[in-house]
Amino acid sequence: MMNEPILSLSHIKKKYSSHLVLDDVSIDIGIGECVGLVGKSGCGKSTLMSVATRMIPCDGGSISFRGEDITHASRSAMMAYYANMQMIFQQPIDSFDPRRAIGDSIMEPMICRGVPRAESKARVIELLMRVGLPEDYAERYPHEVSGGECQRAAIARAIAMKPMLLFCDEITSALDATVQKEIIILMRELIHENHMASLFVTHDIALLPGIADCVAVMAKGRIVERGTTSDVIAHPKSDAAKELIDAADLW
Amino acid sequence: MNKAIDKTIIDVKNLSVYYGNCRVAHDISFTLREGETLAIVGESGSGKSTVLKAMMGLLDNGGRAEGSIKFHGDEVLNMTHDELKKIRGDKIAMIFQNAAASFCPIRKIGEQIAEGIKAHRNLDDSEIRSRADELMGILSLDESTWDAYPFRLSGGMGQRMGILSAMVLRPSVLLCDEPTSALDSVTQKAVASLLVRAKGIGTSLIVITHNMGLAHYIADNVLVMNKGEMVEIGSRDEIFGSPREQYTRRLIDAVPRLCKACA
Numbered sequence: 001m002m003n004e005p006i007l008s009l010s011h012i013k014k015k016y017s018s019h020l021v022l023d024d025v026s027i028d029i030g031i032g033e034c035v036g037l038v039g040k041s042g043c044g045k046s047t048l049m050s051v052a053t054r055m056i057p058c059d060g061g062s063i064s065f066r067g068e069d070i071t072h073a074s075r076s077a078m079m080a081y082y083a084n085m086q087m088i089f090q091q092p093i094d095s096f097d098p099r100r101a102i103g104d105s106i107m108e109p110m111i112c113r114g115v116p117r118a119e120s121k122a123r124v125i126e127l128l129m130r131v132g133l134p135e136d137y138a139e140r141y142p143h144e145v146s147g148g149e150c151q152r153a154a155i156a157r158a159i160a161m162k163p164m165l166l167f168c169d170e171i172t173s174a175l176d177a178t179v180q181k182e183i184i185i186l187m188r189e190l191i192h193e194n195h196m197a198s199l200f201v202t203h204d205i206a207l208l209p210g211i212a213d214c215v216a217v218m219a220k221g222r223i224v225e226r227g228t229t230s231d232v233i234a235h236p237k238s239d240a241a242k243e244l245i246d247a248a249d250l251w
Numbered sequence: 252m253n254k255a256i257d258k259t260i261i262d263v264k265n266l267s268v269y270y271g272n273c274r275v276a277h278d279i280s281f282t283l284r285e286g287e288t289l290a291i292v293g294e295s296g297s298g299k300s301t302v303l304k305a306m307m308g309l310l311d312n313g314g315r316a317e318g319s320i321k322f323h324g325d326e327v328l329n330m331t332h333d334e335l336k337k338i339r340g341d342k343i344a345m346i347f348q349n350a351a352a353s354f355c356p357i358r359k360i361g362e363q364i365a366e367g368i369k370a371h372r373n374l375d376d377s378e379i380r381s382r383a384d385e386l387m388g389i390l391s392l393d394e395s396t397w398d399a400y401p402f403r404l405s406g407g408m409g410q411r412m413g414i415l416s417a418m419v420l421r422p423s424v425l426l427c428d429e430p431t432s433a434l435d436s437v438t439q440k441a442v443a444s445l446l447v448r449a450k451g452i453g454t455s456l457i458v459i460t461h462n463m464g465l466a467h468y469i470a471d472n473v474l475v476m477n478k479g480e481m482v483e484i485g486s487r488d489e490i491f492g493s494p495r496e497q498y499t500r501r502l503i504d505a506v507p508r509l510c511k512a513c514a
Binding site: 040041042146147176177178179180181184203204205206207209210233243244245246247248249250 | 294296407435467501504
């Protein structure tokens with residue numbers, strides 16, 4: 001049985017011009033639960049994540065976070081929610097300010113929320129070490145680290161405020177398979193350690209058994225199947241799930 | 252050796268590539284025979300793409316290659332710019348990671364492909380279109396794609412048009428640099444199947460990839476690279492069945508596999 005939901009999306013609709021990209025999408029994420037959202041490119045996964053985080057408005061439906069309706073919350077009201085709702089993106093280097101040292105970028109969410117500078121600095125070192133980076137990486141700039149290292153730094157930034165909910169949008173797609181595996185293992189540990197809920201968006205269903213408790217399969221703007229990860233993979237019902245599973249077995 | 256029975260198309264011996272004093276590939280040797288597929292695998296920065304660029308005479312920013320690269324017995328490293336231009340596209344074609352980005356965004360894709368064909372062959376528009384239509388059928392592309400602008404295409408369609416552009420001159424060798432990395436898993440498999448089909452019509456392939464699953468799916472032989480060095484080379488079954496090096500094992504172990512996960 002699912003834990004009490006931390007995030008509920010109900011009957012979400014989103015259009016780009018006349019094109020309906022999210023068509024009546026409903027999904028709940030329970031406290032401490034990792035939900036894998038999987039589908040082909042263009043099926044609406046990233047749009048759903050952008051709507052869920054209120055980075056873009058929806059054209060119908062409602063979003064509630066910890067039982068509070070945030071569908072139309074103002075930008076300033078959302079800032080308070082973002083302390084508990086963090087995101088990690090596909091291109092780690094693009095998600096950092098190229099002119100600032102990585103440590104400063106990791107520290108920013110803490111400073112913005114009133115954590116004293118000395119305490120924030122100490123926490124940055126602690127976070128870097130937790131994600132497997134040496135402490136001197138705090139002084140490096142994004143272009144001075146590899147893609148995998150930069151993604152580790154992005155993870156450190158995302159968990160800095162110990163959020164209750166983490167959105168991960170194709171966070172391993174731009175990485176080598178070896179680095180991809182390390183990042184998945186790290187994420188699994190961090191999610192369990194911090195009892196965080198997460199929405200893990202990917203096009204590669206083979207990644208999900210390593211991290212997700214349950215899976216929602218998207219196709220053409222709709223969720224076409226959901227279930228526990230092992231059930232969906234062992235007994236897929238929808239054509240979309242079958243196609244994704246077939247494609248994952250290149251070898 | 253008797254050329255009639257020697258099916259070697261590309262013979263690379265002791266290839267090293269330098270940028271200034273920095274050696275980015277060292278002592279690379281391999282052979283590609285007719286109809287064969289070689290996968291060059293390794294992590295980002297291992298020097299895979301550099302080897303490919305050296306083979307096409309496309310090293311940038313003062314890159315310098317030493318050793319030998321023979322194409323049908325002719326030394327590529329001694330070729331002039333004009334000689335290289337003649338074989339590029341015509342006899343050896345390349346497919347890039349993000350093929351759609353290699354098209355000019357403000358011109359229709361068909362016009363650009365036709366331009367490449369005319370640079371090498373004296374074909375009229377109807378012959379060009381007939382060749383393209385045949386390939387578009389094989390590649391499951393709608394004929395209207397010919398007149399589309401690159402930005403109108405999805406990643407998978409763009410990649411397939413890149414493959415069409417590379418295959419339309421019926422080259423004997425296709426060099427593919429991470430041909431599926433920018434695609435979702437479903438489209439990845441579709442593109443991988445198309446490359447297998449290209450192999451079926453006698454094209455030899457060199458596929459650069461960090462995806463060991465793709466290498467297993469497509470390759471006859473596999474060359475493993477790390478930090479510019481050759482780690483090992485062998486048949487697909489040797490490399491995947493009994494890898495000699497720890498690094499190769501690490502690459503193989505990193506592949507997420509559903510069958511393992513469900514076991």
